[in-house]
Amino acid sequence: MALLEMKHIRKSFDGLEVIRDISLQVDQGEVLSIIGPSGSGKSTMLRCATMLETIDAGEIWYLGEKTAWVEPDGTMVYPKGERLKKAHSCFGLVFQNFNLFPHFSVLKNIVDPMVHNQKKPKAEAVKEAMDLLGRMGLADKADAYPCQLSGGQSQRVAIARALALNPQVLFFDEPTSALDPELTGEVLKVIRSLAELHIAMVIVTHEMNFAKEISDHVIFMDKGMIEVEGSSEEVFSAKNDRMKAFFGKLEH
Amino acid sequence: MSFQVMMQQLGSGLLRSIHIFALTLLFSLPLGLLVSFGRMSKNRIIRSIVWIYISVMRGTPLMLQLLAVYFGPFYIGGLKLGTMWRFTAIIIAFSVNYAAYFAEIYRSGIESMPPGQYEAARILGYSRTSTFFRIILPQVIKRILPSVTNEVITLVKDTSLAFSLAYAEMFTIAKQIAAKETSFMPFLAAALFYYVFNAIVAFGMERIEKSLNYYT
Ligand SMILES: Nc1ncnc2c1ncn2[C@@H]1O[C@H](COP(=O)(O)OP(=O)(O)OP(=O)(O)O)[C@@H](O)[C@H]1O
Ligand SMILES: [Mg+2]
Numbered sequence: 001m002a003l004l005e006m007k008h009i010r011k012s013f014d015g016l017e018v019i020r021d022i023s024l025q026v027d028q029g030e031v032l033s034i035i036g037p038s039g040s041g042k043s044t045m046l047r048c049a050t051m052l053e054t055i056d057a058g059e060i061w062y063l064g065e066k067t068a069w070v071e072p073d074g075t076m077v078y079p080k081g082e083r084l085k086k087a088h089s090c091f092g093l094v095f096q097n098f099n100l101f102p103h104f105s106v107l108k109n110i111v112d113p114m115v116h117n118q119k120k121p122k123a124e125a126v127k128e129a130m131d132l133l134g135r136m137g138l139a140d141k142a143d144a145y146p147c148q149l150s151g152g153q154s155q156r157v158a159i160a161r162a163l164a165l166n167p168q169v170l171f172f173d174e175p176t177s178a179l180d181p182e183l184t185g186e187v188l189k190v191i192r193s194l195a196e197l198h199i200a201m202v203i204v205t206h207e208m209n210f211a212k213e214i215s216d217h218v219i220f221m222d223k224g225m226i227e228v229e230g231s232s233e234e235v236f237s238a239k240n241d242r243m244k245a246f247f248g249k250l251e252h
Numbered sequence: 253m254s255f256q257v258m259m260q261q262l263g264s265g266l267l268r269s270i271h272i273f274a275l276t277l278l279f280s281l282p283l284g285l286l287v288s289f290g291r292m293s294k295n296r297i298i299r300s301i302v303w304i305y306i307s308v309m310r311g312t313p314l315m316l317q318l319l320a321v322y323f324g325p326f327y328i329g330g331l332k333l334g335t336m337w338r339f340t341a342i343i344i345a346f347s348v349n350y351a352a353y354f355a356e357i358y359r360s361g362i363e364s365m366p367p368g369q370y371e372a373a374r375i376l377g378y379s380r381t382s383t384f385f386r387i388i389l390p391q392v393i394k395r396i397l398p399s400v401t402n403e404v405i406t407l408v409k410d411t412s413l414a415f416s417l418a419y420a421e422m423f424t425i426a427k428q429i430a431a432k433e434t435s436f437m438p439f440l441a442a443a444l445f446y447y448v449f450n451a452i453v454a455f456g457m458e459r460i461e462k463s464l465n466y467y468t
Contacts, residue, residue: 052371088377099372102467103390116386117377145467165376 001064003028003090003169003200004049009058011044018044020224021058026169029198033211036221037246042204045221046171049202050093051078062087063168089118092162096174098154100146100161106133107142110161118165125164132160136190152183156190169200177206208250212236222246258429258438265422266445269411272342272421276407279347284354291359302355309352314345315416321345322417342414346407353403361396362388394464401457408450422446 004026011019018041026032034042047053049060051068054076060068067087070076078084100109107129114125133139136156146154155175162170175191176184188210194201195214205211211218211232218235220228220243228238235243290302309317322341325331365388373383412423426442429435 050375052374085377088375091375093372093375095368095372097368099366099368101369101372101387103394112386113376113378116382147468161376 002026002061003030003063004202005059005061006045006049007059007061009045009048009060010056011041011048011053012056018224019048019055022221022224022226023058024219024226024229026200026202028168028200030200030216031195031214032202032217032219033215034202034204034219034221035206035208035211035246036219036227037249040221041224042221043173046093046173046202046204050091050171051088052093062090089165090167091169091171092165092167093171094155094158094162094173094175097178098146098151098158100154100158102146104145105142106138106144106146106149106157109146109157110164113161114164129160129164132164133157135193136160137186150183151179152186155179155187159187159190159194163194163199167199169202170194172201172203172205174204174206206250208236208247220246253429253433258433259441261425261429262422262438262441262445265420265425265442266449268419268421269408269414269423270449272346272411272414273407275343276346276350276411277404279343280350280354283347283351285358287351287355288358288362291355292362306352306355309349310356314349314410315413317349318342318345318413318416321348338417338419342417342419346410350403350407354400357396357399357403358392360399361392364395365391394467397457397461397464401454401461404453404457405450408453409446412446 002025005023006025007023009019009022010017022041022045024032034045036042044053048055051060055068055070056074056076057070059066059070065083065087066079067084068076068078079087100106101112104112107126110129110132111122111125114120114128115122120128130139130142133142136159138153138156138160141149141153141157146157149157155178159170159175172191176187179187184207188207191201191203191210192214203211203214213232215232218229218232219226220235220238220240222242227242228235228240230238287302287306290298291306293299293302318341321344322338325333325337369387369391370383373387378387411421414421415424415427418424422442422445426438429438
């Protein structure tokens with residue numbers, strides 16, 4: 001059973017169709033990268049998958065359960081109550097600009113959702129959070145506030161915060177593009193270590209070498225459609241004109 | 253009248269001013285939050301009603317509003333209200349007036365919050381209510397504190413408007429003594445009291461602002 005299935009998704013903003021009939025699937029432990037030029041709809045796709053954005057057509061399934069669909073009259077529907085909660089607990093999202101809570105310490109950023117939303121006992125949550133921070137190389141930052149962290153450290157805290165809720169799939173929207181070049185390495189290293197733990201991930205990124213190396217599956221999007229997809233080797237050796245144009249631009 | 257008696261009378265007036273001040277804040281700060289929700293409501297009718305309320309509160313003199321609340325029940329409903337009504341009317345008028353100002357401050361603070369905070373909260377499983385009270389409101393309070401301080405300091409001085417209902421707060425008493433003794437002294441003393449009252453309030457607000465300086 002697929003972890004996530006998105007079927008025939010469409011999405012428009014003010015009449016402009018940004019996602020045009022995209023379907024994709026993510027299996028347990030799979031790493032999927034989405035690449036493509038700016039404005040091709042990559043972020044919108046992630047926002048639809050994480051239900052931050054409604055869809056205009058199509059269906060979203062998590063763990064074999066339909067969690068968002070569109071009625072014939074065009075209104076989008078979520079299941080109610082527990083089923084929606086269950087779907088929500090399947091995934092986590094790491095934002096480009098971190099979105100840590102500035103008024104909480106690093107530790108509280110991680111612990112508060114565990115205690116307040118998942119009803120974990122505080123002591124247990126703190127212990128897990130400290131373990132995670134250790135794995136991120138940030139054990140000494142537990143009591144710091146987000147404003148005292150570098151971009152790379154902030155993003156690692158954001159990853160720890162997402163992981164703490166035990167998602168089955170983690171979405172990343174350009175996790176390194178708000179960072180200074182010398183800080184991207186530390187974040188990519190952490191993401192790589194998650195791949196080794198077989199946590200399913202969907203990564204929107206402009207780091208082509210990283211995508212090539214880490215992905216089981218790659219999607220190249222252009223103008224709201226999937227232009228090329230396949231295994232890492234297949235996609236990066238594809239002779240698609242739009243892809244060539246895209247890579248050409250990247251090199252300059 | 254001896255200096256000491258004058259100070260005693262002014263002092264009891266000051267206590268009444270503080271009473272008005274404290275009760276007004278107690279009611280108008282939460283009420284203002286509620287009003288700001290109405291102002292940002294998705295329902296157009298609620299939004300319009302609240303908009304009219306705010307613009308009337310801000311567009312007419314507070315003294316007039318005091319008179320309206322105090323005499324309104326009598327002129328409109330023919331009600332004769334007891335001796336407690338004077339003080340109650342003052343608190344209602346002040347609270348309802350200040351709530352309008354606070355509502356606009358809350359609104360500007362809430363609207364200045366980046367959407368990413370709401371989105372992160374949603375992804376992490378916070379309910380709408382917890383998102384507001386745990387994530388958004390604490391940050392809004394920090395952002396709006398300087399504007400709130402301005403209003404609070406204005407309120408200290410505005411309490412003197414209760415003299416228009418002949419309520420024996422400090423300014424009313426100063427005026428009475430000044431008339432009886434044909435002296436300017438009571439006004440000077442009252443000015444000093446207001447100044448010190450304000451200085452203490454400003455100091456308190458500054459402490460609160462400092463206590464929130466641990467993050468940016
Ligand atoms: N909330 C919105 N309202 C209106 N238009 C939007 C909105 N969000 C995205 N768009 C538009 O949808 C298109 C796709 O945007 P999206 O952010 O998904 O692209 P992207 O592939 O993530 O690009 P980038 O690489 O620059 O992040 C763009 O033309 C964008 O202007
Ligand atoms: Mg994007």
